[in-house]
Amino acid sequence: MVLNSKRNKIVDLILTYLKGELGVDQEEELTKWLRESEENRFLFDRLTDVTYVEKGMREFRRYDSKEDWEKVERRIGFSYRRPKFRFWRCVAMIVVLMCVGGIFFYLSERGNPVIENAGLPISILPGSSKALLVLENGEVVPLTAEYDSVCRELKGENFVNDGKRLLYIDTLVTEEAKWHTLKVPRGGEYMLCMADGTKVILNADSKIRYPDRFAGDQRLVELEGEAFFEVRKDTLKPFIVQTNRLKVRVLGTVFNLKAYPDELQQTTLVEGKVRITAGDEEVELRPGDRATCWDEKLKVEQVDVRSCIAWVERRFVFENEFLPSVLKKLERWYDVRISIEDASLREIRFTGNLPKYESIDKVLEILELTARLRFEWNGRTLIVRKE
Numbered sequence: 001m002v003l004n005s006k007r008n009k010i011v012d013l014i015l016t017y018l019k020g021e022l023g024v025d026q027e028e029e030l031t032k033w034l035r036e037s038e039e040n041r042f043l044f045d046r047l048t049d050v051t052y053v054e055k056g057m058r059e060f061r062r063y064d065s066k067e068d069w070e071k072v073e074r075r076i077g078f079s080y081r082r083p084k085f086r087f088w089r090c091v092a093m094i095v096v097l098m099c100v101g102g103i104f105f106y107l108s109e110r111g112n113p114v115i116e117n118a119g120l121p122i123s124i125l126p127g128s129s130k131a132l133l134v135l136e137n138g139e140v141v142p143l144t145a146e147y148d149s150v151c152r153e154l155k156g157e158n159f160v161n162d163g164k165r166l167l168y169i170d171t172l173v174t175e176e177a178k179w180h181t182l183k184v185p186r187g188g189e190y191m192l193c194m195a196d197g198t199k200v201i202l203n204a205d206s207k208i209r210y211p212d213r214f215a216g217d218q219r220l221v222e223l224e225g226e227a228f229f230e231v232r233k234d235t236l237k238p239f240i241v242q243t244n245r246l247k248v249r250v251l252g253t254v255f256n257l258k259a260y261p262d263e264l265q266q267t268t269l270v271e272g273k274v275r276i277t278a279g280d281e282e283v284e285l286r287p288g289d290r291a292t293c294w295d296e297k298l299k300v301e302q303v304d305v306r307s308c309i310a311w312v313e314r315r316f317v318f319e320n321e322f323l324p325s326v327l328k329k330l331e332r333w334y335d336v337r338i339s340i341e342d343a344s345l346r347e348i349r350f351t352g353n354l355p356k357y358e359s360i361d362k363v364l365e366i367l368e369l370t371a372r373l374r375f376e377w378n379g380r381t382l383i384v385r386k387e
Contacts, residue, residue: 014044035144041125124360127204127333129164131190134181143190158195158212165191168212177211187335197232198239201312204332226258228312246278246293256309265293268308316354316363323348323371327384334360337381345373345384
């Protein structure tokens, strides 16, 4: 069967990768498979995680059935009794994948992408470039490297995509502008290059609504979530960002706007000048200022801009930040749920500078050491307790 053939091919590629013998063509094929779905990335990450394998081997050793072993050997095409440790580890990983971990995926005969966890720890991947583009007619376009050609072929549209950024091309057409929405899920980020040359980087769990080209006397966009803006200067067309609580008006500047519905909304100015309106209040920011909005009230203070835009530079930077705020950022980036059991833990403050693309386990280790916390996993839910 075709599925059997594909399954065996992927297994061979993973084994070859683990043995360090992957050729250029094989590497391209494996990379393509990894990009096809998050499930594929999830499985591959498990197979290359020695800690996961070591835990899986405890289950692995419980298998006594000769018939079970023969099934395993037939599926992987090798006997597990090999003298070389590296190859033994490779086979053990495949065994954990197919038999012990309780994982079944579309390479099996059923052909459906199903992942089941049988109690072994889930591998939590850091976020990556991914987004959905919603066109004016309601059509949804997944934005990955594989959809570049699809974007190019969409009739009447003026954008292209390369899997990491969506680029709009300014045209001289006189027809009415079309409104698009770019949605970035939890565990994602994406760059948007607008028709006027403005660049926007969207953080996880964010969306922006905008026209495919700017007509009229202003450039209006709507934001929910967090975004970093580098606005192309145009004195004749002010750039306006509208959220559900405030309005940011600029001519040409660099700023960060955090506007999640369930949090305080904050605008941090890096370069230039912006004017912020919330209800009847209006303030003007200078570089280094941050305006915080709550109940249509605005508070302006000087801050360390680097910590506010660290997420753009692939870092988590926290300065005397309450634990719930820290964990909320981890929730969005790693696409997990975090539950704080003891209310007193919410008063803990944390200061630190952590790499954003590290495994979540690395981040939690630092939190455990510095904040005297204990973490326990239940599927994709992280439970936070006192040490």
